[in-house]
Amino acid sequence: MKTRITELFGIQYPIIQGGMHYVGFAEMAAAVSNAGGLGLITGLTQRTPDLLANEIRRCREMTDKPFGVNLTFLPSLTPPDYPGYVRAIIDGDVKVVETAGNNPQKWLPALREAGIKVIHKCTSVRHALKAESIGCDAASVDGFECGGHPGEDDVPNFILLPRAADELKIPFVASGGMADGRSLVAALSLGADGMNMGTRFIATQEAPVHDNVKRAIVAASELDTRLVMRPLRNTERVLKNAAVERLLEKERSLGASLKFEDIIGEVAGVYPAIMQDGQMEAGAWSCGMVAGLIDDIPTVKELIDRIIAQAYAIIDERLARLSAR
Numbered sequence: 001m002k003t004r005i006t007e008l009f010g011i012q013y014p015i016i017q018g019g020m021h022y023v024g025f026a027e028m029a030a031a032v033s034n035a036g037g038l039g040l041i042t043g044l045t046q047r048t049p050d051l052l053a054n055e056i057r058r059c060r061e062m063t064d065k066p067f068g069v070n071l072t073f074l075p076s077l078t079p080p081d082y083p084g085y086v087r088a089i090i091d092g093d094v095k096v097v098e099t100a101g102n103n104p105q106k107w108l109p110a111l112r113e114a115g116i117k118v119i120h121k122c123t124s125v126r127h128a129l130k131a132e133s134i135g136c137d138a139a140s141v142d143g144f145e146c147g148g149h150p151g152e153d154d155v156p157n158f159i160l161l162p163r164a165a166d167e168l169k170i171p172f173v174a175s176g177g178m179a180d181g182r183s184l185v186a187a188l189s190l191g192a193d194g195m196n197m198g199t200r201f202i203a204t205q206e207a208p209v210h211d212n213v214k215r216a217i218v219a220a221s222e223l224d225t226r227l228v229m230r231p232l233r234n235t236e237r238v239l240k241n242a243a244v245e246r247l248l249e250k251e252r253s254l255g256a257s258l259k260f261e262d263i264i265g266e267v268a269g270v271y272p273a274i275m276q277d278g279q280m281e282a283g284a285w286s287c288g289m290v291a292g293l294i295d296d297i298p299t300v301k302e303l304i305d306r307i308i309a310q311a312y313a314i315i316d317e318r319l320a321r322l323s324a325r
């Protein structure tokens with residue numbers, strides 16, 4: 001299935017696994033790349049640039065296909081060693097970087113000089129246009145449905161994607177709410193050149209997370225996510241649990257005076273306990289509304305093969321019948 005995205009990244013299918021904290025280890029990225037998509041190691045899950053370099057080496061031992069690294073730029077009082085991470089990516093001969101969060105402009109010259117393709121993940125047309133103007137090769141356009149940080153505009157993909165298609169010259173993938181062949185065909189119809197999935201890839205055999213996390217996604221419906229940290233303009237879509245209810249109660253009671261310190265217990269440093277130890281009430285963790293479309297835990301290859309087969313069936317049968325005049 002050739003699109004501008006498969007051509008840009010040298011992959012078989014236009015399916016990307018978005019960076020995911022404490023999920024995007026080498027095992028996850030390699031499984032997706034081996035199945036014909038583009039897998040991404042999550043840079044900041046590795047606590048130091050040396051550990052990231054090691055994770056890149058491990059991934060290369062597991063796949064000879066292209067894979068990438070996600071670098072998330074978050075506002076922080078003590079910023080991570082971004083120059084060190086960029087160096088580990090370049091020295092590791094990684095060919096694709098997914099940037100997310102703040103404007104990645106500062107890091108583009110070094111990445112591009114090393115021949116690295118940059119796809120910037122953003123939640124609005126204006127940010128995607130900015131990414132295009134500063135020289136990003138592609139964009140990942142994340143709608144309001146998405147797991148993680150949907151931004152503050154709340155525009156769902158049925159509007160956001162065609163708006164992006166109208167404005168962007170660089171290729172982009174649809175992100176947020178994508179699960180199956182229907183999603184892929186819809187994404188292509190709305191003007192995207194592929195799709196990015198987060199939550200769907202967690203519920204796979206190879207995802208290196210505790211079984212409780214996979215089971216929680218399968219059990220969840222599309223009604224089970226909540227938006228937290230909106231008062232801090234750092235909105236995150238998470239799966240509801242006791243910690244999230246507690247957090248939302250603090251947001252309600254503290255109102256405009258809410259500070260990050262008030263909710264630190266529910267959001268800071270909680271991922272290892274959830275993803276690795278399976279303590280599902282330990283805090284707030286990102287999950288998309290798409291959980292409502294996920295009811296099994298296939299291998300990554302089964303998932304991707306099924307998506308492609310379903311997409312072709314829709315295009316060649318259902319849509320072809322509609323167009324037979």
Ligand SMILES: Cc1cc2nc3c(=O)[nH]c(=O)nc-3n(C[C@H](O)[C@H](O)[C@H](O)COP(=O)(O)O)c2cc1C
Pocket residue numbers: 017018019020021023042070072099100101121142145146147148149175176177178196197198199200285286287288289290
């Ligand atoms: C558990 C989890 C952790 C995530 N961590 C990150 C992250 O560290 N950096 C990032 O750019 N996006 C992160 N995301 C967002 C995903 O890369 C992707 O954009 C999003 O999941 C797409 O929406 P979907 O879940 O509906 O497929 C995370 C998503 C999930 C579900």
